[in-house]
Amino acid sequence: MKSNDIxxxxxxxxxxxxxxxxxxxxxxxQYAHIKQYESILNFVAPGMKVLDAGCGEGVLSVMMAKKGAxxxxxxxxxxxxxxxKMYAIESRVGDNTNFLVGxxxxxxxxxxxxxxxxxxxVLEHLPDFDQGLREIMRVTKKRAVIAIPTVLNLCxxxxxxxxxxxxxxxxxxxxxxxxxxxxxxxFLFNKEGVNESYAGNDAVPHVFRFPSVMKEKIKKNGFKLIxxxxxxxxxxxxxxxxxxxxxxxxxxxxxxxxxxxYGTTFVVEK
Numbered sequence: 298m299k300s301n302d303i304x305x306x307x308x309x310x311x312x313x314x315x316x317x318x319x320x321x322x323x324x325x326x327q328y329a330h331i332k333q334y335e336s337i338l339n340f341v342a343p344g345m346k347v348l349d350a351g352c353g354e355g356v357l358s359v360m361m362a363k364k365g366a367x368x369x370x371x372x373x374x375x376x377x378x379x380x381x382k383m384y385a386i387e388s389r390v391g392d393n394t395n396f397l398v399g400x401x402x403x404x405x406x407x408x409x410x411x412x413x414x415x416x417x418x419v420l421e422h423l424p425d426f427d428q429g430l431r432e433i434m435r436v437t438k439k440r441a442v443i444a445i446p447t448v449l450n451l452c453x454x455x456x457x458x459x460x461x462x463x464x465x466x467x468x469x470x471x472x473x474x475x476x477x478x479x480x481x482x483x484f485l486f487n488k489e490g491v492n493e494s495y496a497g498n499d500a501v502p503h504v505f506r507f508p509s510v511m512k513e514k515i516k517k518n519g520f521k522l523i524x525x526x527x528x529x530x531x532x533x534x535x536x537x538x539x540x541x542x543x544x545x546x547x548x549x550x551x552x553x554x555x556x557x558x559y560g561t562t563f564v565v566e567k
Contacts, residue, residue: 300424300425302500303422303424303501303502304373304400304424306498306501307373307374307422308373308374308375309374309375309376310374310376310377311374311376311377311380312353312354312374312377312380313354314330314353314354314356315354315356315384318330319331319356321463323463323464323536324463324536324539325452325462325463325531325533325534325536325539326462326463328529328531328539328542329452329462329463329528329529329531329559332528332529332531332546333417333418333444333528333529333559333560333562334356334357334360334417336444336526336528336560336562337357337415337417337442337444337562338357338360338361338364340413340415340440340442340564341361341364341366341413341415342364342365342366343364343365343366344365344366344367345365345366345367345412345413346366346367346369346410346411346412346413347361347366347367347368347369347411347412347413347414347415348368348369348370348371348404348406348410348411348413348414348415348436348437349361349368349369349370349371349415349416349417350371350401350404350414350415350416350419350429350432350433351371351372351373351401351416351417351419351420351422352370352371352372352377352378352381352396353372353374353377353381354377354380354381354384355370355377355380355381355382355384355385355394355396356384357415357417358370358381358385358394358396359384359385359388359390359394361415362385362388362390362393362394363388363390365393366393366413367393368390368393368394368395369394369395369396369397369411370394370395370396370397371396371397371398371399371401371404371405372396372398372399373398373399373400373401374398375398378396378397378398381394381396382394382396401416401419401420401423401429401432401433402423402424402425402428402429402432403432404432404433404435404436406436407436408435408436409436409437409438410436410437410438411436411437411438412437412438412440413437413440413441413442414433414434414436414437414440414441414442415441415442415443416429416433416441416442416443416444417444418444418445418446418560420443420445421445421446421502421503421504421505421506422495422501422502422503424502426514427514427517427518430443430514430515430518430520431518433565434518434520434565434567437567439566439567440523440564440565440566441564441565441566442562442563442564442565443511443562443563443565444528444560444561444562444563445506445511445560445561445563446493446503446504446505446506446559446560447490447505447506447507447508447511447556447558447559447560447561448480448483448490448491448505448506448507449480449507449508449556449557449558450527450530450531450557450558450559451473451531451532451533452531452532452533452559453476453505453559454472454473454476454477454480455469455472455473455476455533455534456472456476456493456505457476457479457480457491457492457493457505458471458472458473458474458475458476458477458479459472459475459476459493460472460473460476462531462533462534462559463533463534464534465534469534473533476491479491483507484507489504489506489507489510490504490505490506490507490510491504491505492504492505493505508525508555508556508561509556511525511561511563512525512563515563515565520565520566520567521565521566521567522563522564522565523564523565523566524550524563524564525555525556525561525562525563525564526549526550526555526558526561526562527546527549527550527554527555527556527557527558527559527560527561527562528549528558528559528560528561528562529542529546529549529558529559529560530542530545530546530549530554530557530558530559531558531559
């Protein structure tokens with residue numbers, strides 16, 4: 298799918314993150330996404346002027362506003378922006394938030410506008426990943442916190458194997474080995490990662506990357522990697538494993554585990 302076609306798809310697309318993920322009846326799914334947000338929230342302080350680049354329905358924006366940040370949310374989708382405004386008002390942080398339609402590859406802000414820019418699982422949706430990264434760094438004064446889906450995790454392997462890590466079903470026995478095979482082939486052929494596709498549309502990219510690829514992109518584009526950690530060392534299928542997952546997540550920033558997350562959160566500076 299061409300770049301303009303991808304952007305046209307997202308311009309009318311309405312996320313369902315609040316209902317499907319944040320309030321999911323599947324505890325594994327809910328937990329994995331909450332940990333994703335928490336891995337970013339740790340870097341947000343009261344009074345900070347923060348941009349949520351690719352804000353979706355405003356879930357992370359509202360969380361940051363509740364911490365006392367002054368938040369601008371930007372998304373290509375007008376339905377998402379409208380939902381974000383309503384969600385912020387319902388959450389009683391409307392005065393601390395502002396939402397507008399904008400392209401993450403051409404952010405509508407001057408250089409060095411924000412104390413912090415955050416991006417939560419957005420870059421993998423863009424036609425030009427590197428351009429999105431450069432735009433994030435252009436509009437921050439110094440620091441950005443960027444979370445992306447990464448492939449070196451069992452839940453990630455299930456997803457790229459066309460299964461659902463939080464749900465046991467007919468595909469469960471095949472998704473994990475199929476995802477492993479696709480990831481191994483991607484590694485052999487020096488690919489950036491494995492494409493899951495998005496919203497049931499095989500033409501819309503949604504790439505789970507190798508963590509090393511993101512590290513290389515940060516360096517190639519002239520930025521500094523300060524730190525990175527797994528968002529969660531999530532394990533698939535079985536909710537009774539949650540206590541073990543929570544123990545692993547206490548150590549998710551350790552060198553042996555930080556690249557093994559369902560997603561990885563990178564702290565980047567100019």
